[in-house]
Amino acid sequence: MKPTCRLLLLSGLLAIVAQAQEGTAAGWMENLHLTASGSAAWVNNLSRTSYEPTRKDATTYEFKLGGSQPRQLASSLLLVASGEITTLSVPDFDLADNLRAGGRLALQKKFGLGPLAPVLQVSAGTSYKSARWAGDRGWTTEAGVQLAQRVLPYLRLAASVQWLEHDAKSQVFDLNQHSYSLEANWDINEHWSLNGSVSRLDGDIVANAAYSVWWQALGGGLGPTVQKYYNARPWAETGIYGPEWVSYNVEAKVDLWSVTLAYALSTHTSVELRKSAARVVNHIGISYPTDSWGLSLSHRF
Amino acid sequence: MKPTLFLLLVAATLPARAADFTCTVSSTKGEPVADAVVSLVPLDAPVPPVPADAQVEIAQQGQEFTSYVTVVQAGTKVVFPNRDTVQHHVYSLSKPKKFELPLYNPGKAESIVFDVPGLVTIGCNIHDWMISHLVVVPTPWFAKSDAAGAVKITAPAGRYRLEVWHPRGTQAAKELTLADSAASQETAVLTLKPDRRVRRTVGAKSGGY
Numbered sequence: 001m002k003p004t005c006r007l008l009l010l011s012g013l014l015a016i017v018a019q020a021q022e023g024t025a026a027g028w029m030e031n032l033h034l035t036a037s038g039s040a041a042w043v044n045n046l047s048r049t050s051y052e053p054t055r056k057d058a059t060t061y062e063f064k065l066g067g068s069q070p071r072q073l074a075s076s077l078l079l080v081a082s083g084e085i086t087t088l089s090v091p092d093f094d095l096a097d098n099l100r101a102g103g104r105l106a107l108q109k110k111f112g113l114g115p116l117a118p119v120l121q122v123s124a125g126t127s128y129k130s131a132r133w134a135g136d137r138g139w140t141t142e143a144g145v146q147l148a149q150r151v152l153p154y155l156r157l158a159a160s161v162q163w164l165e166h167d168a169k170s171q172v173f174d175l176n177q178h179s180y181s182l183e184a185n186w187d188i189n190e191h192w193s194l195n196g197s198v199s200r201l202d203g204d205i206v207a208n209a210a211y212s213v214w215w216q217a218l219g220g221g222l223g224p225t226v227q228k229y230y231n232a233r234p235w236a237e238t239g240i241y242g243p244e245w246v247s248y249n250v251e252a253k254v255d256l257w258s259v260t261l262a263y264a265l266s267t268h269t270s271v272e273l274r275k276s277a278a279r280v281v282n283h284i285g286i287s288y289p290t291d292s293w294g295l296s297l298s299h300r301f
Numbered sequence: 302m303k304p305t306l307f308l309l310l311v312a313a314t315l316p317a318r319a320a321d322f323t324c325t326v327s328s329t330k331g332e333p334v335a336d337a338v339v340s341l342v343p344l345d346a347p348v349p350p351v352p353a354d355a356q357v358e359i360a361q362q363g364q365e366f367t368s369y370v371t372v373v374q375a376g377t378k379v380v381f382p383n384r385d386t387v388q389h390h391v392y393s394l395s396k397p398k399k400f401e402l403p404l405y406n407p408g409k410a411e412s413i414v415f416d417v418p419g420l421v422t423i424g425c426n427i428h429d430w431m432i433s434h435l436v437v438v439p440t441p442w443f444a445k446s447d448a449a450g451a452v453k454i455t456a457p458a459g460r461y462r463l464e465v466w467h468p469r470g471t472q473a474a475k476e477l478t479l480a481d482s483a484a485s486q487e488t489a490v491l492t493l494k495p496d497r498r499v500r501r502t503v504g505a506k507s508g509g510y
Contacts, residue, residue, distance in 0.1 A: 031387055072388045072427060075403035113392050113401070115429035115499045150429075153499045187500045267501050 037064045039296030041274075046090070047208045047241040048280065048288045054210045056241045058096075061089045062296075078108040084127075095133045095240040102127020102140070118149040133238055135170030135247075136206075154187040164203075171234045172249050177203030179254075193262045201254040205280060207288055211237065211244035229284045250282040272296045320458045320479035324487045326450040326465060333450030334467055334491055336370040338436045340443035341454055341461040344476065349441055351376035356412075358382065359423065359433055361389045361405075364501075366423065366433035370468065374441050375418045382410035390426035397421050397437060420466070430501035434468050458482075469493040 039062045047056035068082035083103045090096040104125030111118050124143045131137050146160035159182050166175035181199030188194060209217070214235070220227040235248035258276035265271060277291035326337040342348075355377045360367040362384040373379065383389055383405050391402040391411075397419030402411050403426075415421060418439040425431035442456040458481045465472040470491040479485050 070387070072390075072404060075390055076426070078427065110426065113394060113426050114424060117426075150499070153497050187502075190496065190500070193500070193502070264500075264502070270502070 031069060033068045033070075034301040035064075035066045035068075035298060036301070037296055037298035038062070039064075039272075039294055041292045041294035043290065043292040045288065045290040046093070046096070047245075048205065048290060049208055049210075049241075050286045050288050051209065051213045054213060056093065056208075058090050058092045061091075063087050076110040076112075078110075080106045080108065082106070093241055095238065096131075098129055098131040098136065100127050100129045100140075104142075115153055116150050118147060121146045121148070129166070129168075131173075133240055135236060135238065136168050136173040138166060138168035138173070140164065140166045140175075156185045158183045158185075170236055172236045172238075172247050173206055174234075174249065175204045175206070177201055177205075179203075181256075191264050193264070195260040195262065196258070198255075198257045201252075201256065203251065204249055205252045205254065205282075205288075206247055206249055207282070208238075208241050208245055208247050210242065211246055214246045214248070225284050226286070250286075252280050252282040252288075254281075255279040268301070269297070269299045272298065318458055318481045319455050320482060321484045322454045322456060322479055322487070323484065324446075324452040324454075324463075324465070324489055326446045326452065326467070326489045326491060328491055328493045333446075333448065334493070335446055335448045335450065337446040337450070337452070337465055337467040337489070337491065338370060338372045338438070338443060339446065339452040339454065339489070340372070340436075340438040340440055340464045341456050341477075341479075342438070342440045342464065343442075343456075344460040344462055346457065346459050348439060351441070356380060359435065360384050361391070361425070361431070364425075364428050364431060366425075366431055368433060370434045370436065370445060372436045372438060372443050372445055373415060374443070375437050375439050376414065376416050377437075378412050378414050379435065380410050380412040381405075383407050388427065389431070391423060392426055393421050393423045395419070395421040428501075430499045432498055436466055438464070463487060465489040465491070467491055467493070469496060 041060045043060055044057045045055040046058045049055045064084060064086045066082060066084040068080055071079045073079050085101045087099045088097060102125055104123060106121055106123035108119055108121045122145050126139060126141045128139055129137060142162065142164045144160055144162035146158055148156060148158035150156045161180055163178045164175060166173065168174050179199050179201035181197055183195065183197040185195045186193060216222055217226050217230045230248065233249050235246050237244065238247040239245050240247060256276065256278045258274060260272050260274040262270050262272040274294040280288040280290065322341065324339050326334040326339065328334055351374045355374065357371060357373050357377055358380045359371055360382045364385060364387065381391055381402065386407050389405045391405055393400055397417040398415050398421050400413055415435065415437045418437045421435040421437060423433045423435060442454050444452045444454050446452045456479060458479045460476065460478050462474050463477050464474045470493045472489045472491055477485065477487065
């Protein structure tokens with residue numbers, strides 16, 4: 001995304017915050033929704049490596065602090081400005097650590113009255129990723145459209161399309177992706193809820209390989225198709241997942257599913273257990289399967 | 302005029318004596334049911350009109366309605382003050398009274414007269430979890446059960462139709478007679494359906510649809 005577009009988006013966010021401040025400070029604070037969450041995940045093949053014996057599994061820790069300010073523009077039109085800071089820590093591979101800060105604008109249009117009325121949301125956001133590995137640092141821009149509807153008071157379905165671009169210092173970490181997803185959320189009772197989602201992503205991903213394997217691929221040891229394709233893609237020795245490891249950028253299709261079981265400890269605090277898996281296959285059919293278990297605690301202030 | 306006939310005529314013009322009626326509302330599991338509306342609709346005597354200044358309040362505060370269940374006599378004015386710092390969009394799609402108060406600003410207080418008996422479910426179109434039930438009854442003799450499921454109504458002696466309503470279940474109406482100065486007691490057992498309200502979840506739903 002061009003810096004001017006990013007600037008426009010950030011200006012929009014600042015304008016909303018400034019406009020909100022025209023009201024009383026107490027009112028502004030009361031309408032500011034702050035949330036914090038901490039999560040731990042046990043990830044198989046975090047390194048996104050195709051050669052199974054060299055895959056690296058790891059535990060990751062994420063802490064997120066977010067704030068949002070809703071503003072009703074018309075009786076069925078809502079604008080939500082939000083900001084978020086996220087830190088990701090991977091103690092076993094600290095070069096994978098990163099901190100991300102950004103903002104997002106979402107415009108929601110509700111078609112009709114009542115909880116069962118469909119809601120269309122258009123959103124755009126931008127964030128800066130400050131990664132431990134300098135080549136991954138850069139701006140990420142996202143945009144999305146979502147159509148959601150509760151078919152029952154306790155069952156909400158959503159379909160969405162998203163687009164993401166990450167403009168990193170090193171082109172190895174540049175990403176351009178679009179994805180489609182379907183999501184269902186079932187409030188089982190007052191405390192328990194179950195969420196399931198499936199999505200398909202098309203675009204660039206970053207994979208990793210031990211140098212010995214990578215050298216074989218570049219040299220033609222894994223066949224001419226692999227040799228031709230990998231020689232045409234950006235790569236760099238990064239050492240993120242070990243000495244002499246390389247990171248490389250490939251085009252891929254990712255089929256992702258996840259199931260989340262949440263327990264609300266109160267109307268402000270919940271605990272979530274999440275299982276997700278991704279089937280990642282690159283342009284020439286090489287796969288990088290990953291899956292993870294995650295546990296998180298969220299609190300709304 | 303014979304003295305007996307005269308006495309009968311005088312008795313007919315005097316107001317009937319009040320009788321105490323108590324009712325305990327419980328679930329089939331034997332647990333007390335709070336927020337159940339119990340009303341006595343007179344079958345023989347005319348229903349007294351609602352007082353001209355009758356007014357009840359259902360406020361919006363903390364992004365919730367202050368009362369989950371409210372009961373009023375038909376003809377009562379209900380005021381909807383917004384005591385939040387956010388806008389609300391109060392509405393009802395219920396047959397007895399369809400209405401909409403769009404973009405309802407903090408500090409405002411609109412009022413509506415509910416003159417048709419029935420159940421009016423009120424919601425906020427911005428905050429889907431906000432819901433309130435207004436039960437409009439054709440009688441001044443009603444009450445809402447407390448945490449112990451107990452209800453006490455004082456009504457003139459006479460024949461009544463007893464109606465019990467709760468958001469999660471009702472009891473078929475039944476007839477009863479309140480005798481002069483005599484206490485009458487009933488038990489209502491409700492088969493409660495699961496509570497299927499839209500949940501106010503942690504996080505994202507705090508600010509929108």
